Amino acid sequence: MIRLEHVSRRWPEFSIRDVTLEVREGQYLAIVGPTGAGKTLLLELLLGIHNPDQGRIFLGGEDVTLLPPEKRGIGMVYQDYLLFPHLNVEQNLAFGLRYRQGNRESGRQKVRETARLLGIDHLMHRYQYTLSGGEKQRVAIGRALVTEPRVLLLDEPLSALDRSTARRLRTELKSLHRSKKLTILHVTHDLAEARQMGDSIALINDGELDFLGAAADLLRRPPTLFAANFVGAVNVYQARLEGEDGERRVVAGPIVAQPGAANPSGRHTGMPHLIVHPDEVGLLSGETAPGPNLLRGEIVGIADEGNYVEVVIRIDDLPEPLTVYISRQSARDRMPELGASVTADVGNAIHVLYE
């Protein structure tokens, strides 16, 4: 549906660099990244507000790189709604109808339907300054939907709303996406929101695409240190390569990654890093026979995190202590104690990345 090929654009103070990205029809792509990463600019490049210096943009197979925004059929919804303040809700919804084919009656019908769908049909004659944030955002979404866009771009649509309104609107957006078979690109800085909303996630960092794929992959196999940091990975260790070609192992202190744990993106340049997934590490008490990735250590921290218990273990030869999450159930059976000696069974709960 949407394809960006090596899209670059340079501004005096910022640039989008070599973004290649494909979105299928009906897909819900969450674009996530820290503030100032270029997420909004990427949307505006797609919308046609800015033209790329290099690269091409395709929409439904058609090259739209140089097409003005009004010819692209892309709907845009901003965080701060930007309803036209001189028009009431009904006029806002109907704004785009003038540029579409169809008679007046079918247009009014369309506005009414959309208003009903979004639950704003009782607000038709109100102006934006009398509306709540949630109502405004519904009108903004409705205004875009009336024109039946091929793609809907949402720029932090829920960030300005209070939590309960945001939660409700999230569910509504999801069901809207399903029922109307929309293709949606949803920008957010909130990873949890991105995971909940998106079929897949694009991670943007400083104008570059860092990751594109399923949320689970981003969490379990972050391709870069930035991605690992963004998803809140703990247990990131600088590692080194050992052994001969073909038998190469990535080693950080006593932890050894099997060759199979290599980076799926295939990037093998730069310094190797090991990430140990804290929720996949087993905790064995007392003495255990030595074995691969069985790490003896001392518990130096315990924190009850609600859904799980975080245990911090200091291990000889590891520069940073190892963090392990254990379930509440296993914590109830055998609560770890500070200062106790334990063995952490890291096994294959390891991800390797190079940077």
Place this chain on the structure above:
Amino acid sequence: MNSFRYRQVSAFSHLLVFIPLSIVFLLFGRYAIAAAILAAGILAARLAGKPRRRKNDRPLIVFSILGGILILFIVLPILNLLFTTEPSRILAMARDSSVESALFLTLGAAGVATLISLVFGIPLGYVLAREQFAGKAAVEGIVDMPVVIPHTIAGIALLFIFGRAGIVGAPLNASFNVILSDSFWGIVLAMVFVGMPFVVNHARDGFLKVDPRMENVARSLGASLLSAFFRVTIPLTWRALLSGAIMTWARAISEFGSVAVIAYYPRTINTLLFEWYNFFGYTYTKPLAALLLLVALTIFVALRAVPRLTRAEHDQT
């Protein structure tokens, strides 16, 4: 906003308006009116809030009194002219045919000059508000130039271009038999020169207040750049555009220096006033001056009121 603080200040800032006003009437011997205004001022100050006067607010009282003197300086001559001229003489002046024709000429030429300024000034204001380009600061400086150039000099400079022998005036004269000097269009020309900065600056400031993303949304809905401009940007800035137009028109009406240089005839109202003053002196000219003042004030107040009468809530804030 700290509304408590705001009210505290506004309470005695009424002095700024009421004290000069009551002094004016005191000077004219209308003691009852002066007393009434002063009483109203004190009442208004009390209604606005009963502040606990704090020592550190005293500078604000001094500021208000100093500001009041400045207001007095403006208001005193104006009111003096209006109140010390007999209404019957003003009326008689309004019926004078040379005054009448000069008045309509001035208002008409100023109106045309305002329209021209709008047609060329609004696009310029939009470009200045939306685009960044090399030399932008220079362009903005050029827009403000007519404000600082002495207007007689502006008139002479214009003559060199648009006069009978000017580089634009000569071919116009030769090819189309159009003479700009000493003609209606010469007056308009001078008025555009001095009045245009207000339209451009007001338009630019108005456009700056409209979020460009608002236009982006309009375009995502199918509007072309021009359509978004007329359906979104203009409706959100008409107040700024109107006040720019009023300023330009008022400036054009009051222009004398450049107009007199480029087109002494036909006489505008200011030229007429200047001539009468030179030939007949101060007393004779006074009713005409009062008449003009009334006309100017009426237009000014009426046009300033228009935006306030319409609902302000629709505007983007």
